[in-house]
Amino acid sequence: MSILSNQNPSAKNELSPKVIYSVLLVIIIIISFLVGFYLGKKTISPGASNELIKSAEAVKNEYEEKIKNAFPEPDKITAMSGEVKSISGNTLKVYGALPTFNPIEDPVQKEFTSKVDGQTKIIKEIEKTNAEIAAEQEEMKKIKIYSPISPYKEAQITLDDLKVGDNIRIKAGEDLRNKSSFTATEIRVRRAN
Numbered sequence: 001m002s003i004l005s006n007q008n009p010s011a012k013n014e015l016s017p018k019v020i021y022s023v024l025l026v027i028i029i030i031i032s033f034l035v036g037f038y039l040g041k042k043t044i045s046p047g048a049s050n051e052l053i054k055s056a057e058a059v060k061n062e063y064e065e066k067i068k069n070a071f072p073e074p075d076k077i078t079a080m081s082g083e084v085k086s087i088s089g090n091t092l093k094v095y096g097a098l099p100t101f102n103p104i105e106d107p108v109q110k111e112f113t114s115k116v117d118g119q120t121k122i123i124k125e126i127e128k129t130n131a132e133i134a135a136e137q138e139e140m141k142k143i144k145i146y147s148p149i150s151p152y153k154e155a156q157i158t159l160d161d162l163k164v165g166d167n168i169r170i171k172a173g174e175d176l177r178n179k180s181s182f183t184a185t186e187i188r189v190r191r192a193n
Contacts, residue, residue, distance in 0.1 A: 064104075071101045076175040080112060084166045090116045090159065092184075094168065098176055113181040114170050116159050120183070124161065125152040125190040152190065162189060 082096015092114045097107035116122070128136075128151055136149050162168070171186040172179075 064102075067102055067104060071103065073101050077177050078173065078175065079169060079171045080176055081167070081169045082109075082112065084162060084164050084168060085111070086164060087159070087162060092116065092162070092168075092187075094170065110180065112170075112176075112179075114172075114187075115181075115183045116187070117183055120185060120187060122157050122159060122162065122187045123189070124155045124157045125188055126155060127151060128153050157189075162187070166191075 077098050080094075080096050080098050082094040084092055085095050086093040094112045094114055095109065096112060097109050100107045132153070133149055133151065140146065140149070166189045169188045170184045172182045173185050174182060176182060
């Protein structure tokens with residue numbers, strides 16, 4: 001004989017108040033969603049959505065103009081940064097970008113060709129240790145100079161020390177905005193110890 005056989009058979013079909021309230025809540029949510037969707041669709045005509053898009057574009061253009069005025073571009077851009085893709089003789093192929101002065105604009109990435117001549121300085125920036133920074137701060141306190149300390153020390157290197165994959169910053173003696181090929185006056189590569 002089973003334990004269930006002693007129970008009232010009609011008790012199996014009764015739903016608890018918790019289940020009833022949960023089902024009612026789900027039905028109310030679904031009905032609310034459908035009514036909201038219907039009313040929203042009815043109040044915004046296709047012409048109105050086009051007006052909203054045009055209005056948003058006008059606001060975007062207005063703010064882009066304000067940002068350009070707030071962050072003006074310099075007369076000359078003489079530096080770029082990127083990754084070394086190839087080294088052949090005294091020529092580097094670098095995939096990178098010129099700096100952008102508009103904070104909401106992404107820099108345009110492209111390939112640059114940079115020549116290295118006898119006047120080009122190539123500098124490796126090496127992270128200083130905490131002990132080196134602390135010693136430098138103590139020296140500056142002694143002579144009462146309170147300016148920021150660079151976390152890097154510099155070492156002059158040669159073109160042969162650069163590697164494909166290095167991230168570099170290149171300076172040139174000319175405006176690079178409309179150039180894809182130029183001669184570098186300085187190249188900086190930053191590496192950990």
